[in-house]
Amino acid sequence: MRYSGSSLLVITVATLAAPSASAQAKRPMTPLDMQLMRQTGSPAVSPDGKWVLYTLSVPDWKEAKRYTDIWIVSASQGVASARQLTFTKDKNETTPRWAMDGSFFVFSSARDAAGATPASQLYLMRPDGGEARKITEAKDGVSQFEFSRDGQWLVYGAGKPEDQQLWALAVSALAAGGDVAPVQISKHATPVASWQLSHDGKQAFFLAVDSVDKDNKTRVEKKFDVKIRNENPPIQHLWVLDLASKQEKRLTSGTDYSVANPVISDDGAWVGFDGSPNDRYKRTVTESSDYDDLYLLNVASGKVERLTTNAEIGEGNLTFSPDGKWVAYSAANDFVYSRDPKISLRETAAAGSAWKKLGEGYDGGLSISWWSKDGRTLYFNDGVKATEQVLALDIATNAVRQVTTEKAVVFATRDDPTGAILITYSDPATPPSLYLARSEADLGNRSSWVRLTNPNPQVADLALGTAEEITWKSKDGHMVGGVLLKPVGFTAGRRYPLIVQIHGGPAGADLLSFNDGYGSQLYAGHGYVVLMPNYRGSSNYGEHHRMETAGVGKYFERGFEDIMSGVDYLIAQGMVHPDSMGAMGWSAGGHYSNWILTHTDRFKAISSGAGTMNWISMYAQSDIQRNRQWYMGGSLPYDDFDAYWRVSPMKYIKNARTPTLIHVVDGDPRVPRPQSEELHMALKKLGVPTEFFVYPGTTHGIPDPRNQLTKATVEFNWFEKWIRGKPAWFTWGEILKTLPDSTTATAKVP
Numbered sequence: 001m002r003y004s005g006s007s008l009l010v011i012t013v014a015t016l017a018a019p020s021a022s023a024q025a026k027r028p029m030t031p032l033d034m035q036l037m038r039q040t041g042s043p044a045v046s047p048d049g050k051w052v053l054y055t056l057s058v059p060d061w062k063e064a065k066r067y068t069d070i071w072i073v074s075a076s077q078g079v080a081s082a083r084q085l086t087f088t089k090d091k092n093e094t095t096p097r098w099a100m101d102g103s104f105f106v107f108s109s110a111r112d113a114a115g116a117t118p119a120s121q122l123y124l125m126r127p128d129g130g131e132a133r134k135i136t137e138a139k140d141g142v143s144q145f146e147f148s149r150d151g152q153w154l155v156y157g158a159g160k161p162e163d164q165q166l167w168a169l170a171v172s173a174l175a176a177g178g179d180v181a182p183v184q185i186s187k188h189a190t191p192v193a194s195w196q197l198s199h200d201g202k203q204a205f206f207l208a209v210d211s212v213d214k215d216n217k218t219r220v221e222k223k224f225d226v227k228i229r230n231e232n233p234p235i236q237h238l239w240v241l242d243l244a245s246k247q248e249k250r251l252t253s254g255t256d257y258s259v260a261n262p263v264i265s266d267d268g269a270w271v272g273f274d275g276s277p278n279d280r281y282k283r284t285v286t287e288s289s290d291y292d293d294l295y296l297l298n299v300a301s302g303k304v305e306r307l308t309t310n311a312e313i314g315e316g317n318l319t320f321s322p323d324g325k326w327v328a329y330s331a332a333n334d335f336v337y338s339r340d341p342k343i344s345l346r347e348t349a350a351a352g353s354a355w356k357k358l359g360e361g362y363d364g365g366l367s368i369s370w371w372s373k374d375g376r377t378l379y380f381n382d383g384v385k386a387t388e389q390v391l392a393l394d395i396a397t398n399a400v401r402q403v404t405t406e407k408a409v410v411f412a413t414r415d416d417p418t419g420a421i422l423i424t425y426s427d428p429a430t431p432p433s434l435y436l437a438r439s440e441a442d443l444g445n446r447s448s449w450v451r452l453t454n455p456n457p458q459v460a461d462l463a464l465g466t467a468e469e470i471t472w473k474s475k476d477g478h479m480v481g482g483v484l485l486k487p488v489g490f491t492a493g494r495r496y497p498l499i500v501q502i503h504g505g506p507a508g509a510d511l512l513s514f515n516d517g518y519g520s521q522l523y524a525g526h527g528y529v530v531l532m533p534n535y536r537g538s539s540n541y542g543e544h545h546r547m548e549t550a551g552v553g554k555y556f557e558r559g560f561e562d563i564m565s566g567v568d569y570l571i572a573q574g575m576v577h578p579d580s581m582g583a584m585g586w587s588a589g590g591h592y593s594n595w596i597l598t599h600t601d602r603f604k605a606i607s608s609g610a611g612t613m614n615w616i617s618m619y620a621q622s623d624i625q626r627n628r629q630w631y632m633g634g635s636l637p638y639d640d641f642d643a644y645w646r647v648s649p650m651k652y653i654k655n656a657r658t659p660t661l662i663h664v665v666d667g668d669p670r671v672p673r674p675q676s677e678e679l680h681m682a683l684k685k686l687g688v689p690t691e692f693f694v695y696p697g698t699t700h701g702i703p704d705p706r707n708q709l710t711k712a713t714v715e716f717n718w719f720e721k722w723i724r725g726k727p728a729w730f731t732w733g734e735i736l737k738t739l740p741d742s743t744t745a746t747a748k749v750p
Helices: 029-034 172-175 216-222 457-461 516-524 543-545 557-572 586-597 614-621 626-631 643-644 649-655 673-687 704-725 732-736
Strands: 041-046 051-060 065-074 080-084 093-098 105-109 121-127 129-134 142-147 153-158 163-169 191-199 201-209 236-242 248-250 259-265 271-275 295-299 305-307 314-319 326-332 342-347 354-356 377-384 387-394 397-403 407-416 423-428 428-438 467-473 478-484 496-502 530-536 576-586 605-609 660-665 692-695
Touching: 029 516, 029 704, 041 093, 041 428, 051 428, 065 093, 093 142, 093 305, 121 142, 153 172, 153 191, 163 172, 163 191, 163 407, 191 326, 191 557, 191 586, 201 259, 259 295, 259 314, 271 314, 271 326, 342 428, 377 407, 377 496, 467 557, 478 516, 478 557, 496 516, 496 557, 496 586, 496 704, 516 530, 516 576, 516 704, 557 576, 576 586, 576 704, 586 605, 586 649, 605 704, 614 626, 614 643, 614 673, 649 673, 673 692, 692 704, 704 732
Parallel strands: 236 259, 387 407, 496 530, 496 576, 576 605, 605 660, 660 692
Antiparallel strands: 041 051, 051 065, 065 080, 093 105, 105 121, 121 129, 142 153, 153 163, 191 201, 201 236, 236 248, 259 271, 271 295, 295 305, 314 326, 326 342, 342 354, 377 387, 387 397, 407 423, 423 428, 467 478, 478 530
16 A cells, blocks of 8 residues: 655745754754764773773864774773873774783884885883883784783784784783883694683683685785685684693584684683584675584583584574583574574583573563673663663573663673773763773662763754654554654744654664764754654564564565654654655665655655665675575575565556665675666656765775765755755765864864
C-alpha cells in the first residue's frame, strides 16, 4: 500500500516557522562545526591513580588532516587541571603508557621521521613536563609496545610486518637516562604477529604463521600486485616466549584451524582463543568470525580443549575470572543465529562439564566488559531504548540490574591495576567527554564522577535544539520509540518542516547523544523538527523488536510502517507541516530511503546514502552474505529470486516521484557503487530530479573530512531547495568560503 500525500506544494521560507529571536543570540550549528569537533582517546591511569594521560585529536583544515597530542589531567581535580604535554605541530603523539612506578611514560610518534610513510619510534617523557627523549631507533619503526607488570621491561615489536620481531628495553636503565641498547628477545623463523605479556611479566604470548610464501612476497615486491579473491592465508599458531631465557615454546599446532584472539588468564595457567577453520572461503570473508569456534589451552600440560562446535554461530568475548577459576564467553542465545547474546560459564579446569547459561531473563544482549575483583559480578555495556547504560550480572542469582540510569550514552571500562572506572559520556548537549569514577559503587551516582575532559567548549556558543525520547503506536499496534529533536526556539502549536533521519544497521539505534543521526543539530538550528525513529529491526528495544524484520519478504514491511506512523504522530501533534517533509539515511538508512522513495510521495526530498536497490545483485556484490541471507528467511537468491526481488526498491521504481540526492563511496565494499548507479540511472530515465555524488575511498563511510563536509552541505541545501523553495541548491563557492584558516581550526583546548 502506498502512502499518498497532497499535491506537490512548494513552501517558501517565509511561511515556515523559524527560530525565535531569543534563540538567535547563539548561532546555529553548521556543517563545518561538525568537522571541527575535537576528540579525546587512549586514556591511561597512572599506577597510583592520581593522574590520567589522554590524547586530543584536533583537525587542521589547511592540511586536511587531524593531529594528536598528549595531555595530562589530575584524577581528583578534573578538567580544570588539564594541561598539554606535547606540542608537535604536524605530527602525532599517540598511545601513552605509564611505567609501573609512575615516574615516566612512553608514547609513540613519528615526530622526527620524514617521507610519505614515516616510521614511528618510542619517546620517554616525565609527567611534570620537559622535553621528550627518543628511546628507539628501529629501522622500520615500532608498532605495538607494553610495559611488563613486574616493571622490568618495555617490550615492543619492530620491523616491517613481514619481518617483525620482539625487542625489549630495561626499564631501570631508561629511568636512569642516557642511551639504552635494545635487546632482541625473539628470533622466530616467521614474523611475530600480535602478542601480549603475561600478568606476571615473565612471558610473551605471540601468534606467528607456520610458513611464509617467499615467492608470493617477491611477486608483490616486483609489482605483480594482482589481488586474488579469497587467497589462501597461511595457518597461524600460538607460541610463548620466556623473556629471561629468550626460549620459545610452541603451544598449538596442526592444520585443522588457525589461532586468533588469544586471552590469557591472570595466573598465566590458561589461554582461550578463537580457532578459525582451515578453509579459505571462511577465513578470508568479512563474516569470518561466524565460522570460528572457541578453544581452551592448559599451558602447563599443553592440552587443548575445544569448547564450542556451533557451525556458523560466532562466539566471542571469552574471559577468565580474576582468580582463573571460571571461564565465560558470550554467544547468540541457544546458539541461534542473530539472537541476543547470553553468557556461558563453567569452571575452567572442569573439562567437558556442562555450561551454565546466564542472563536469559534479560531482554537484551550480554557481553563481558570486566569482572568484579571478587569474581561474583560481570559488568557490561548495553543499549536501553534511546540510551546506552552500564549493567551488572550477578553470577549467583543470574539477575541483571541497571547500574547507570542517565538520559545519555554511557560507556565504561575499568583500569585493572587501579580499579578506576573510565566513562565516556555524551548527551544531547554534551559532546563525548571522559569522566572517572573511583569504583563500581560510584557508577550509579553521577555527582561522584570527575570530569576529565571537555574537548569541545565551543559548543556552548551554539544554539541547540532539545532532544527527548518519544514513543508512538505503529500501524499494527506495536509501540515504537525514537528520538525527537525540536528546533531551536521551538514554539508549541506551530508547525515546522520535518527531516526523518533513518539510522543504519539496521540493528542500530539513534540515541540521546550529542548531534546524533546525520548532523541532527544542523537541521534543528535552522528550524526543522528531526525524527530519528528506532524502527523494528533496531537494537535497544528487545530481541523481538530487533528480529521482526527478518523473514521472507519482511525486511521493509514493519520498519516502513513504524517510520510512517511516527511521521503521522508528529503531524497529529500539530508539530509538523505535512507538506514540508524530507527523509535521509545511510546504509540501512539508505535502503529505507529508497523504499520510501518507491512507496510514498509524501516527502518533498530524499537523500539516499549507500542504499541498495536490487537485493539479487547486492548479495554477491557486498562483502557480507550470511546476514543478507538471514534477513531473506535463510534462502539463497539462486533458490528464490522472487523473495529477494519482492523487497528490492528497484521493483517499484516507476512509483518514484520525489527529488532524490544520491551519495556513495567509490570503493564501498558493503553497499557497492553499482547499487547507487542503478538508482541514479532509473531516476534519470523516469524524469525524477536527481543528483549523484561519488566520494573517493574504499570504505563504507566517507573517510575524509572535506568530503564529509561536502556531503553535509549539499544534503542540507537539497532539503532547503525542495522543501523550502530555495532558488539554487549548491555552489562550490559556498563550501570553499566556509573553510577556516589553519590557526583557527587547530586551537587546542582540554
